[in-house]
Amino acid sequence: MSDLQLLDPEILPPGLRDGHVVVGNFDGVHRGHQSVIRQAAEPARAAGRPVVALTFEPHPRSFFQPDRPLFRLTGRDEKARQLARAGVDATVVLTFDCARSTQEAEDFVADVLVGRLAAHTVVVGWDFHFGRARKGSPAFLAEAGPRHGLYVEVAPPYGGSTPISSSMIRDHLAAGEVLAAGRLLGRRWILEGEVAHGDARGRDLGFPTANIRLPPETRLAFGIYAVRALVDGRIVSGAASYGRRPQFDDGAPLFETYLMDFSGDLYGKPLRIELVSRLRGEEKFVSVEALVAQMARDVENARAALAAPEDPLAPSALA
Structure with missing residues (x-):
C-alpha cells in the first residue's frame, strides 16, 4: 500500500501511465467511493495496469462557496492514505482554481485525462460532474471518452435506495453518531x-x-x-x-x-x-x-x- 501523491503533474511517471483512473472529490473515501475504486481496480489488476485516483484541492465547493465553510471528512494527506488503503497506487491532486473551474469539459478530457494522465480507462461515480458549469456529466464522459481513445465506466449508486454520501456521514458526526x-x-x-x-x-x-x-x-x-x-x-x-x-x-x-x-x-x-x-x-x-x-x-x-x-x-x- 502506498499513499503516493503527485501534485499538479504535467505528465505521470511511466509506471502510472496507461492505467485505470478514478475521478472524484472522494471526501471521506467512504464505502460508495470504495465501490468505484473496486470497479476500476479489479480489471486493472487482471490486466497488469496501475490504478490512479484523480482528485482536487481545495474541495470545489470551498472554491465556489467560500462563505459556506465545508466540514471536511479527510484532509489531503488522510484522503491519500485512505485511497491507497482502498486499492489506489497513486493519487494525483489537481489544484482547483479559477482556471480549472472555467475549463470546458471537453478540454478536461483531452488535457487532463488523456494528456497528463494517459489514462486507459476512466471510472466515475454516477453523480460526478466536472468542467465549466458542471457540464461534464457521466453521460457526457461516456460519449466523449471513446472519441479520445478512452474506455469509460460509470459506477452505479452504492447503498440501496439512499446512496451513501459524504453529507450523510457529516450529519452523523454532527449528531455524535x-x-x-x-x-x-x-x-x-x-x-x-x-x-x-x-x-x-x-x-x-x-x-x-x-x-x-x-x-x-x-x-x-x-x-x-x-x-x-x-x-x-x-x-x-x-x-x-x-x-x-x-x-x-x-x-x-x-x-x-x-x-x-x-x-x-x-x-x-x-x-x-x-x-x-x-x-x-x-x-x-x-x-x-x-x-x-x-x-x-x-x-x-x-x-x-x-x-x-x-x-x-x-x-x-x-x-
Whole structure:
C-alpha cells in the first residue's frame, strides 16, 4: 500500500501511465467511493495496469462557496492514505482554481485525462460532474471518452435506495453518531492535527492531554469520546473531550485527548486519532471536584468501550 501523491503533474511517471483512473472529490473515501475504486481496480489488476485516483484541492465547493465553510471528512494527506488503503497506487491532486473551474469539459478530457494522465480507462461515480458549469456529466464522459481513445465506466449508486454520501456521514458526526458514521465510511472516522500547547489544566487535574485545534468548520458533536491514537507508530487507547470547556472558559473548541498508559512529549508532533464511541455530551458540573470524579469514570468507560469486540462494518483504520 502506498499513499503516493503527485501534485499538479504535467505528465505521470511511466509506471502510472496507461492505467485505470478514478475521478472524484472522494471526501471521506467512504464505502460508495470504495465501490468505484473496486470497479476500476479489479480489471486493472487482471490486466497488469496501475490504478490512479484523480482528485482536487481545495474541495470545489470551498472554491465556489467560500462563505459556506465545508466540514471536511479527510484532509489531503488522510484522503491519500485512505485511497491507497482502498486499492489506489497513486493519487494525483489537481489544484482547483479559477482556471480549472472555467475549463470546458471537453478540454478536461483531452488535457487532463488523456494528456497528463494517459489514462486507459476512466471510472466515475454516477453523480460526478466536472468542467465549466458542471457540464461534464457521466453521460457526457461516456460519449466523449471513446472519441479520445478512452474506455469509460460509470459506477452505479452504492447503498440501496439512499446512496451513501459524504453529507450523510457529516450529519452523523454532527449528531455524535460515530458508529453510524463509521459504518458508512467502512472504518472508524479519523481526525488529525498537530499537538498544540494548552493551558496545562488537564495535567493539573491529573489527566494530561494532547490538544489538537480542529478546523473551525468541524461539525463533530461536543462531548466525551473513547478513541485510539497513532503515537510514534503504535496505537494507544485514550479518552477525549471535544468542546468549549464550560467548566472553565467556554472558549474556542478544542480536541483534548488523555492517552492511557502513555508518557512522553508530543508537542508539535502530528497525531492521528480515530473515534470509537461517544460516551456522553459536554457538561458543566457543580464543582471542579465533581468534574474530576466524572473524568475518572470517563476513562474507565472508555477502557470498556475500547475493549469491546471490533465492529466488522467499522474497523480500525489506524494501522
